[in-house]
Amino acid sequence: MGTTSVRAWVALATAWAIAVTTVAIWVSRTPLPLLREQLKSAQFYSLELCVAVALAGGVVLARDLWRSLERRDIVAMTGLATLALMLTLFAAPRTHRIFYDEQIYQGIGQNLSDLRRAQMCNDGIVEYGRLRCFATEYNKQPYAYPHVLSLVYRVVGVRPGAAFAVNAVAMAATACGVYLLAWLLFGDPVVAGFAGLLVTLTPQQLLWSATAAVEPTASLACVLALVAMLQAWRSGSVAALAGAVAMTAYAVQFRPESLLILPALGVLGWRHRAAIGAWRLGWMSLLGFVLLAVHVTHLFAVRNEGWGTSGSRLSLQYLWPNLRVNGPFYFADERFPFIYTGLAVIGLAWRGWLVERAALVAYLLAFFGIDLLFYAGSYNYGADVRYSLLTYPPIAVLGGLGAARLAIWLARLVPPGWERPAVTVGLLFQFLSYAPLVRATTEEAWAARADVRFARAVAAELPPASYVLTHNPAMFHIWGINAGQMSLATVNPLQIDYLGMRYPGGVFVHWNYWCNAADPTQQKYCHTALGTVPYTVTREYRERDYRFAFYRLLLPRRPRP
Structure with a gap:
């Protein structure tokens, strides 16, 4: 390496050392009560920075992605988004299903909007259009979802229906995001169309998108992080890559397990390692660390929270009891169409795209596996079936691959051009058997x-x-x-x-x-x-x-x- 290259690498190493040392000193030298107080303010500005960088780079990402799409892709995504939105608004009942977490998230969003502080308000008044708080508490949950709500509150005002509107829009965006993910991975609009349709017709996805829970937006954020990173690798733009890093940093702050989207990104990144380059990887990783520094500190500050149990939160002792419930959920449970699992298996067995299929498997197993080790990870534990939402996008993409394969087989049996409509109609028809479940309020809570x-x-x-x-x-x-x-x-x-x-x-x-x-x-x-x-x-x-x-x-x- 020349002198300039050596100096550049030394500068990168020095920047990394400064960033890591700063966080380490902050965490180790600050008493826990004071650290939580500091995080109440730091969370707001850290999330604001994530959104600002994501929006700046997102303009480049959106421009490049729009130029690469064809008219049929736009039409397909518009149809999927419309179907998803209509089913969410008119098929699933708008109600709360997880108490009182949904109200807590909205309250934190109000604090972020009105006070710029990430906190729960235990004693507050609402006078002259703004919240004032006299007793606060730092919540153990990550803060990206309340921050999304705070952005909406700043535009339309604090109102109960805003959170439901956010999740309804998230449902439509998830249909489009899954379409784009499949399209970027496999380059086939047929696979992408079926993938978007599968996630749109997933009963629990619709049911929870008509609530104010965090899982619909958490799932969407992971999908958008993958889409943004794939497009950034394709474009090679530094601005696009910075925006994708910011989107990923924001995505991992929706739920504690949202960090598990990183293995899928790692598998795909291995495929694109030559395009990224070690130099860019070093600086972009540093950007990601800076954007996640507050979240890392948050995880340290809440590491001893009980999460509703006095025993171990994560343990191998929960593996078999949870697996007995969560495993059959995808094959023999009235809450999830087993046809989707069958299509995903067909897609997984398809030749080619080894790295892409491996990334989807890593995506699925990460979010499926963590629930097996969690004391409340059973899909039959209260309303914790909502955790399964983060496994739906990889199943839908693999299922889209399987549905496209099924259409190829059907081409031998039906008139030319009828195979894809036949599969589409079949998927729409099978959804009718799950419609009563989607429309039900259910007895839980x-x-x-x-x-x-x-x-x-x-x-x-x-x-x-x-x-x-x-x-x-x-x-x-x-x-x-x-x-x-x-x-x-x-x-x-x-x-x-x-x-x-x-x-x-x-x-x-x-x-x-x-x-x-x-x-x-x-x-x-x-x-x-x-x-x-x-x-x-x-x-x-x-x-x-x-x-x-x-x-x-x-x-x-x-x-x-």
């Missing part, structure tokens, strides 16, 4: 759903300048209602007197799901809040053996000091 439905109806009737003590203040903040954690009354009994002076509309206790649940700690909060002063029942509602109510605390009128 019925009590929490009833709680939210009742609370929202009452919240619309509360007097102005009122305050609600509840276990779920985030959803009240989204509705524009002042609210705080029920535990506020337990930690400081004088807080009740202050609330009475501060909020002339009244102080209300929300007797919610957690007041009914068999959890002595949570029930104690509810009883303590009602045991301090006299009260009267404002509204109540019963569903099955659960009782929900709103109590108004009869606080004396006192002059405000």
Whole structure:
């Protein structure tokens, strides 16, 4: 190497050393409580930087990709997006299915939008169009999805329907993203069309896209990261590659396991290693590390979180019990069409495209395998079937390959030109047997759903300048209602007197799901809040053996000091 090359490599090594050392010192020298406080602000600016770089490079990516597409590709993606959007809006019922995570995500999005802080608000007021928060908590979940919601809130305002709109759009974008992924991998619009159709007609994909859960956008982000990186490798543009790196960095911050998209990228990167070059790889990897530095620190800060269990979160002891459920899910479960699995097997057996098929297998096994080791990874564990959404894109792409192969076989039996419509009609017809499942609200989380439905109806009737003590203040903040954690009354009994002076509309206790649940700690909060002063029942509602109510605390009128 010449002198200039040596200096350049030394500069790269020095930059890497500075970046890694800075993060290491930050993590090792900062006490954990202080680190979490710092992350509340750092998360916002880190995610903003990711989006800014992704948008700047994305312009180049989108331009190059648009020029390489033909008219039939545009028509096909438009049709798929329209079908996906219509099924999400009119077939699947719009409802919450995972409580109270969906409300927490929306609340964090409101904090990011109004306060530029990644946090849950445990005591806050919504006055003059913005949230103000007096007691906060750092959440263990990654923050990319709340950040997406915050971007929407900044444009249209904070409203409950925004999260549902985001996931509906994500469903349409996923259909297009899977089409592009298959097209970039195999260069065949027929394979791409079938792949997009398969993911569009996947029952659980539609069902969860009509919620405010994180999984639809997490799955979409992984697909877009692969699409962006493949297109960047094709174009060879530094700007496009930087945009793809930023999209990947953003994608891995949706869920803790989103990092597992990296093995698939690694397999595909091996194919394109000559086009990338060691020099570009070094600097682009450094860019990715800088964009992910805050997320890496976040993972360190929450490494000891219990995630709902006092035992091991990940362990081989869960492998067989989870495999007995998750394995047959793709072959003999009413929630997933076994035909898609069969088509994926056919696509996997197709000759050629060894590296591309290997990357899809790595994609599938990474997200399928991690759930086998997770204590709550069974698709029958509560509503955790939503974890399967991240396995659908690779199955759909392999299935698209299999459907194209099936069309070739059918060409020997049907008139020329009828083989592809025949496969398409067959896929649409088999979807009809899953339509009742897509339209069903299902029994899971019925009590929490009833709680939210009742609370929202009452919240619309509360007097102005009122305050609600509840276990779920985030959803009240989204509705524009002042609210705080029920535990506020337990930690400081004088807080009740202050609330009475501060909020002339009244102080209300929300007797919610957690007041009914068999959890002595949570029930104690509810009883303590009602045991301090006299009260009267404002509204109540019963569903099955659960009782929900709103109590108004009869606080004396006192002059405000």
